[in-house]
Amino acid sequence: MIQLSEDQIVKVTGDVSSPKGFQAKGVHCGLRYSKKDLGVIISETPAASAAVYTQSHFQAAPIKVTQDSLKHGSALKAVIVNSAIANACTGEQGLKDAYTMRESLASQLGIEPELVAVSSTGVIGEHLDMEKIQAGIELLKQTPAGSGDFEEAILTTDTVIKQTCYELAIGGKTVTIGGAAKGSGMIHPNMATMLGFVTTDAAIEEKALQKALREITDVSFNQITVDGETSTNDMVLVMANGCAENECLSEDHPEWPVFKKALLLTCEDLAKEIARDGEGATKLIEAQVQGAKNNLDANVIAKKIVGSSLVKTAVYGTDANWGRIIGAIGHSAAQVTAEEVEVYLGGQCLFKHNEPQPFSESLAKEYLEGDEITIVIKMDEGDGNGRAWGCDLTYDYIKINASYRT
Amino acid sequence: MIQLSEDQIVKVTGDVSSPKGFQAKGVHCGLRYSKKDLGVIISETPAASAAVYTQSHFQAAPIKVTQDSLKHGSALKAVIVNSAIANACTGEQGLKDAYTMRESLASQLGIEPELVAVSSTGVIGEHLDMEKIQAGIELLKQTPAGSGDFEEAILTTDTVIKQTCYELAIGGKTVTIGGAAKGSGMIHPNMATMLGFVTTDAAIEEKALQKALREITDVSFNQITVDGETSTNDMVLVMANGCAENECLSEDHPEWPVFKKALLLTCEDLAKEIARDGEGATKLIEAQVQGAKNNLDANVIAKKIVGSSLVKTAVYGTDANWGRIIGAIGHSAAQVTAEEVEVYLGGQCLFKHNEPQPFSESLAKEYLEGDEITIVIKMDEGDGNGRAWGCDLTYDYIKINASYRT
Known part of the structure; x- marks a missing residue:
């Protein structure tokens, strides 16, 4: 860990599990032929969380379930993500399946379901094979942490994993922000088929975090386009678990602008990586x-x-x-x-x-x-x-x- | 000519020179390697005319000249069109060149310059070779009428010519509407790189014609898209010379809806032909x-x-x-x-x-x-x-x- 002066934001090698108190995992549960397709990020303490969602009229089932979780207090301990099947346009059964994903992970972790977010990406209109998902959740339990595995598990037509990490100092404490994303086609305004997951060990007031995420999304993820399309499943989720033990950040905090800048850099890095990896792109x-x-x-x-x-x-x-x-x-x-x-x-x-x-x-x-x-x-x-x-x-x-x- | 009953609109083989009193010509003046690249439509009497133009912030010089012509009374006797060079983003010189095109054709026809419209399509930012244009206008004079030549002269990346023709009866007189268009790439809302020329021998009040063209454009040319782009040069021009000797049409005329329907069919045919011939399209x-x-x-x-x-x-x-x-x-x-x-x-x-x-x-x-x-x-x-x-x-x-x- 580098000694950071005030106002200094440093890009470091790292990912969503670099901030203290986070781990990420990924497994192959069989939705895809051989690549990893089910991943989880877990925080050891409840994390103040904020999210922005697709503007599509056809919001996918997992989006609805995540919205439901964040309605109950805006704290999360985990997010579960699958690729291959978007669980969008799947009616009542799809919604039931997304709730079951939430329940299963929560029960395994021994926490309330409302502390779990759900996210899916892949083909629209096909139902999840819930036996595979359940077996995958079991498998995740026995699988050692590996953020590279998580990053792979969330990809669809992407050709590379997307990660970034920044460190900064807040009131003398080192704070880390890590990010992972997926997205390649169907990328345009209002989140398109992209998922972004940002973790930080900073202690932050939920309301300030939600406001900052919305502002930052507008000039980062919402400023990329691959093909003018918007997907049913887009989501950016930020989890802030406070493990850095900094004085809680809020809009009035003198170092709030520095944190916001670091969060912007994190989102901008991920957004640019998505654009660079646009379907078929060379530049x-x-x-x-x-x-x-x-x-x-x-x-x-x-x-x-x-x-x-x-x-x-x-x-x-x-x-x-x-x-x-x-x-x-x-x-x-x-x-x-x-x-x-x-x-x-x-x-x-x-x-x-x-x-x-x-x-x-x-x-x-x-x-x-x-x-x-x-x-x-x-x-x-x-x-x-x-x-x-x-x-x-x-x-x-x-x-x-x-x-x-x- | 078919005997038409009231309210009957019949699609016939024909083009912009089918309505009485119109002729169209096209020549090769050398802007393109070998294909025809300069064309003209001439009406033997001044035609009540209406036009809609690109919404681009960078309107090409010919658009400005046509707008100027239509400011002086909304009557036209001719329109001159070149392909290969769009004469867009060409500054003062470009505007001067477009005015020169108008002057030259007007002087050859012995009419006021304000009775001539100008239209260009092709590459942006290059100047017209005015010697070639001038020679082409001379050549047009000696060239026999040929609407197929005109239709070819207005194409760029198009693979086929686009024409249509309808007949209808207004107060017992047969009225003909003919159309030609070009457009293949840069096709999206607000006219995109497309040119549409519609002629009719109907007698029509200018104001009603302009209003009808605007309405009809919104549900025909403005409802096609090839690639989401809008060009600097788009224009649809309608010329109505009254040679059919029908009672002058206006919005109050009982047969106005029939004429409007026929004009819509004409524009819709041309619009669909443009979409069908989109760059690289197979369907x-x-x-x-x-x-x-x-x-x-x-x-x-x-x-x-x-x-x-x-x-x-x-x-x-x-x-x-x-x-x-x-x-x-x-x-x-x-x-x-x-x-x-x-x-x-x-x-x-x-x-x-x-x-x-x-x-x-x-x-x-x-x-x-x-x-x-x-x-x-x-x-x-x-x-x-x-x-x-x-x-x-x-x-x-x-x-x-x-x-x-x-």
């Missing part, structure tokens, strides 16, 4: 917008750019076709004065004064051959800044999704 | 929504479905993955009660009561192997009906757009 695309009317406008424009199929295919083809970027900005709902928009790519100005600017095509192509592409837009509407993340659109996206179920 | 997808809260909600949902990358790839893969359809409906802004939504494909019910329904996968696959796919959604929110059209998302979309400029 992470970041759009930075400066000088929009306000931050909201800047975020809207940034997201339009990374969400544009034509920008995405042009980046895939390493084609500095700034017309695609202009096209995307052009149909955003934000305030845009054409004459004031400037477009930069890899340090070169491509567009200014509503006219193309001379630039080196070969340098632009070289820049686009990298695996992290940043598109910078400067405007003159106000002080609004925003960012968004996406990925290129490739043949493999089609391949993966033309026969997802087969 | 036309139509979404029909019944029983939404209102028509607006129904249209929003229908468009979400045909706009979903995951629905589009699933249709391409002939995979009856109704979960993708639910996903798309789920994140629409419309009012949706999950339990009341029913999903039908090829006559089979796939989803009802928030649960999957048993259906024949092989029949569904067989249906999806056709080249026109209709997805029907039944709801119980109200009387709203709506439709939208799109196409499947295929490898060829990526291929076409990864290196559009090369």
Whole structure:
């Protein structure tokens, strides 16, 4: 553990089990052919918890069960997650199954069911094989802790696990924040098919945590897009168990902004990892917008750019076709004065004064051959800044999704 | 010419030059390698005209010039159109060039410049080669009428020409409506990269025509999507020259609804042809929504479905993955009660009561192997009906757009 000064936030190697008092596990229970498909995060003490959920009209059964758990006091000791089957659009039986998952884990841990959250990801409209889930929960009991196993168990079409970890000092105590996420396709606004799990040993007032999570989600997870889709199962859950023994954080606490910054960095890391691992993606695309009317406008424009199929295919083809970027900005709902928009790519100005600017095509192509592409837009509407993340659109996206179920 | 009874609207073989008093031409002026790239529609008398334009913040120069022409009395005698170069984002010079196109054609026809509309489509940010344009306008003069040449001259990545024609009777006079369009990529709301030209020999009050065009555009051209993009150059133009010698149509005229219906059919045909010819597309997808809260909600949902990358790839893969359809409906802004939504494909019910329904996968696959796919959604929110059209998302979309400029 590093000695941290005030206001210092350090990225460290770690994951959801790095904060004190947390462990994570994952097993193969048979929903998938051979990969791990059932995981759990357990806190040794009840953790103040907050969550944000998909905005879909078809919220999946596990979302409803988690909402029910958080209605009873906003404290959690565990979350159980399965992949392969989303348990969405599964009617009464699906809801019953999600409650059974909650009950089974709670009974094994000897805790109240309301201290358990449930989360699922995978194919919509298929029922869970509850025998396999029950056997998996038994197996979890005997399985040693392993956060890598948990991270694998929550994946679907993802190609890599996603984790991050930060340390900071609050009132002289070291506080750790760890995160894990999944998400690859069906990624767009309002959480899309993505799950995010953040643990921290900080002591935090629930209300402040919920408010912070909502704000941070808007500029992190809600600013990524892979394909404009929103899933039935999206959820970001934060659990704060207080094991760091810091003075309880609240909005009035002098070090609240530092904690919030660290939580933002954690969510931003996970969000970017999801965008980078978009289905079929070869590149992470970041759009930075400066000088929009306000931050909201800047975020809207940034997201339009990374969400544009034509920008995405042009980046895939390493084609500095700034017309695609202009096209995307052009149909955003934000305030845009054409004459004031400037477009930069890899340090070169491509567009200014509503006219193309001379630039080196070969340098632009070289820049686009990298695996992290940043598109910078400067405007003159106000002080609004925003960012968004996406990925290129490739043949493999089609391949993966033309026969997802087969 | 067929004898038409009142209220009868008949689809006939024809195009923009079928209505009396119109001719259309197209030539190769050298903006494209060998295909025709400059076209004109000419009316022998001034035609009451109406237009709708792209909502992009970066409206192209020709759009501004056409708006200027229609400001001076809403009558047009001609429209000149080039492909290959969009003359968008081309600053002062671009605007000057668009005005020069208008002047040159007007001077050749011996008419006021304000009687000419200008339209361009193609790559953004490049200047027109005005010598080629000028020579092309000269060449047009000597070229015999040929609406097929016009239809070819307005294409970019389109693979087929788009035309339609209807006849109807107004007060005993036969009235003809003809249409031509282009559009393949960058197709989404608010006109996208598409051009639509509709001619009719009906006599119509300008104001009624403009109002009808706006309404009809909302349920035809604005209900298609290929890739969620909006272009800088989109325009739909209707010219009504009165050569049919019918009693002038206005909103109070008893036969106005019949004319409006025929205009709607014309625009719908062209819109569907654009969707069917979407970049890389192999299938036309139509979404029909019944029983939404209102028509607006129904249209929003229908468009979400045909706009979903995951629905589009699933249709391409002939995979009856109704979960993708639910996903798309789920994140629409419309009012949706999950339990009341029913999903039908090829006559089979796939989803009802928030649960999957048993259906024949092989029949569904067989249906999806056709080249026109209709997805029907039944709801119980109200009387709203709506439709939208799109196409499947295929490898060829990526291929076409990864290196559009090369």
